[in-house]
Amino acid sequence: MNAATPLQSDTVLLPERIGDLTGLAEFGLAGELLATFIAAFIVGNLMLAMTGVAGPWAKRKITAAFTDRIAVNHLGPGGILIIVADSVRLLSKENIIPENADRPAYDLAPIVIAGSALLGFAVIPMGNGVHLADPEVGLVYVFAVAGIASIGLVMAGYASGNKYSMLGGLRAVAQNIAYEIPLVVTGMSVVLFAGSLRMSEIVTAQEAILVDLGIVAIPQWYALVNPFAFVLFLIANFAEVGRNPFDMPEAPAELVAGYQTEYSSVYFVLVYLGEFLHIFLGGAIITTIFLGGPAGPVLPEIVWFIIKIWAVFLLTQWLRSAIPRVRIDQLIEIGWKGLLVLSFANLFLTAAIVGVIQ
Incomplete structure (x- = not known):
């Protein structure tokens, strides 16, 4: 295993494939832009469709299975039409804006989140030909844009003019700072093995x-090569996406719904x-840097990619049903005194191993 040598990938990008199939590549820059828009539309709607299934239906069914309940079962086979019912119900509700809301921050926060x-998802390789972009700093890019959500949470908490929302926003900031550093540092240990920040090359390695x-x-999946880093990354990722036992920014028993308390209807x-x-983006990152990306036998790559990120989603729902929420002081201690120290120890150990391999 030559851990520090970047591997060249023959990844075909989705905009290029669409441009070739539709003939848009012949129209120069305008054709490339249109092909890119179509590709982004396809990938975006794929993710939105999975989210639409996960939120109203799958979350309820999975949680019910873990807690020995029935969950939704009246609308459609297995209650699947609850997705349509919830969509109509929520989107038809009146959008109530608090009198003391700070707009436009209140309006922009949901869009930012x-x-x-x-x-x-722009740099996540979902299979050869299902990859929007492949920049040299792909891993840095995905960490950076995912971190923008913290700004949205703070905007939502502050702009709502509600003390519970404000507390939820402050908790979100404290939590994300405490866990984003271990998340990135642990991700860098994978970069040492792969020798590249390019997502396709990490998968190829x-x-x-x-x-x-x-x-x-x-295969040489990094979850098998360095299971310690894989576990650290999973824990930090659960904290970043705010899932149990790290859902302190929402904390319904204490903060009503935290930063989202004053939001209704389409917001x-x-x-x-x-x-x-x-949650799915976290699963996509884990899949890419630890689980071999979309690679797998027999089935098409895109199918394996979807299976893997749904497996991560299933794990988040399992933990949601099995592990109680920690206190905010315990959450901060776990991040700063536990994961931060362990993530740097893992990075130094990985660097030493890579040095010996070379």
């Missing part, structure tokens, strides 16, 4: 064989949508 997650058992060859839909988009 949801939009930052959608921007992150994991195609090598770790163990050959004859009939079955185990609430955007905030709720943003929450699940970030």
Whole structure:
């Protein structure tokens, strides 16, 4: 295993494929821009569709299965039409704006929360030919745009003019600062192995064989190469997306709904949508840098990509049902005194291993 040598990838980008198939590539810059827009529309709607299934339906069914309840079962097969019912119900409600809301920050916050997650999917390789962009600093880009959501949470909390919302926004800032550093540092340990920040090259580096058992060859997924880093990244990611036991910015028992308390109708839909988009974005990052990206046997790559990110989503719902929420002081201690120290220890150990391998 040559851990520090970047591997060249033959990734075909989705805008290029659409441009070739539709003939838009012949129209110069205008054709490229239109092909890029179409590609972004396809990827964005794929993520929105999965989020639309996860929020109103899958979350309820999974939680009910873990807690021995029935959940939604009246509308459609298995209650699947609750997605339509909830969409109509929420979007038809009156959008109530608090009198003391600070606009336009109040109006922009839901867009920032949801939009930052959608921007992150631009560099995620979902399969050869299902990849919007492949910049050299892809991993840095996805961490950066995902972090923009913190600004949206603060805007929502402050602009609502509600003390519970304000507390939720402040908790979100404290939580994201405490866990984003370990998240990025742990991600950098993967970069040391792959020798590149380019997402396609990180995926390509994991195609090598770790163990050959004859009939079955185990790939060099970084979750297997460095399981310690994988666990650290999972914990930090759960805190970043605000899932149990780290859902302190919402904390219904204490803060009503935290930063989203004063949001209703379409604004609430955007905030709720943003929450699940970030869960899937976290799953996409984990899939890309630890689980071999979209690679897998027999099935198409895009199918394996979807299976893997849904597996991460299932894990978040399992923890939501199994682990109680920690206190805010415990949450901050875990981040600063636990994960931060362990993430740097992992980085130094990884650097030493890579140095020996070279």
